[in-house]
Amino acid sequence: MPVTAPLRIVAVAAGLSSPSSTRLLADRLTEAARERLAADQDRRVETEVVELRDLAVDIANHLVTGFPPAALKKAIDAVTGADGLIAVTPVFTASYSGLFKSFFDLVENTALTGKPVVIAATGGTPRHSLVLEHAMRPLFAYLRAVVLPTSVYAASEDWGSGGDEYTEGLPSRIRRAGGELASAVTGRTTSGAARSLTLDDGEDAVVPFAQQLAELRIG
Numbered sequence: 001m002p003v004t005a006p007l008r009i010v011a012v013a014a015g016l017s018s019p020s021s022t023r024l025l026a027d028r029l030t031e032a033a034r035e036r037l038a039a040d041q042d043r044r045v046e047t048e049v050v051e052l053r054d055l056a057v058d059i060a061n062h063l064v065t066g067f068p069p070a071a072l073k074k075a076i077d078a079v080t081g082a083d084g085l086i087a088v089t090p091v092f093t094a095s096y097s098g099l100f101k102s103f104f105d106l107v108e109n110t111a112l113t114g115k116p117v118v119i120a121a122t123g124g125t126p127r128h129s130l131v132l133e134h135a136m137r138p139l140f141a142y143l144r145a146v147v148l149p150t151s152v153y154a155a156s157e158d159w160g161s162g163g164d165e166y167t168e169g170l171p172s173r174i175r176r177a178g179g180e181l182a183s184a185v186t187g188r189t190t191s192g193a194a195r196s197l198t199l200d201d202g203e204d205a206v207v208p209f210a211q212q213l214a215e216l217r218i219g
């Protein structure tokens, strides 16, 4: 019987504090994805959390020398080789942190193409939750990753709160994001149905715009 490689879920946490709420969110998301994968199928799952705080000096060195020290190279390889990625930053000055951005500046800009990614952030105020949409989502869209629909923001007051009339509580959003990542890495839709269209099928199904115009032309 062929041996199937384990699924690898890697989280990147860019928190600076110790203990770090960013690390805690990365751990919770990783666990949510792992649990869902374990429940859905008989496949081994390996998880890893990369703490950028430990690599801060290596990241600066790589930026100025062009060469990654061994520990940083290992972290970049883990991220680019993952089946699914969880990217968590603290909000600094209304955006992702400089350390977070510097790390992803060092990842080759084609290395995340097609990779399912959950984006998440921690912040002091709930008013900066749109960082996920105006900073994180465009960054990973540029890298051509597949950013999953549920992004997770945790302000200080969200830890231990159950949500309100308009928003789910943090544990529920974490479970949903973990479930979406599990579905994406196993090629299933979020409802659990097997995906019927591959990207190539989709491309075949699209009628090129020039052809559509030609078909519309009269006489």
Ligand SMILES: Cc1cc2nc3c(=O)[nH]c(=O)nc-3n(C[C@H](O)[C@H](O)[C@H](O)COP(=O)(O)O)c2cc1C
Residues within 6 Å of the ligand: 014, 015, 016, 017, 018, 019, 020, 021, 022, 023, 090, 091, 092, 093, 094, 095, 122, 123, 124, 125, 126, 128
């Ligand atoms: C330099 C700096 C700038 C910050 N700017 C913001 C901000 O603009 N908006 C916000 O919500 N929180 C801001 N914060 C708070 C952090 O985002 C928040 O404390 C975060 O959860 C810390 O993560 P950690 O516990 O993993 O270190 C800032 C913190 C620092 C140190």
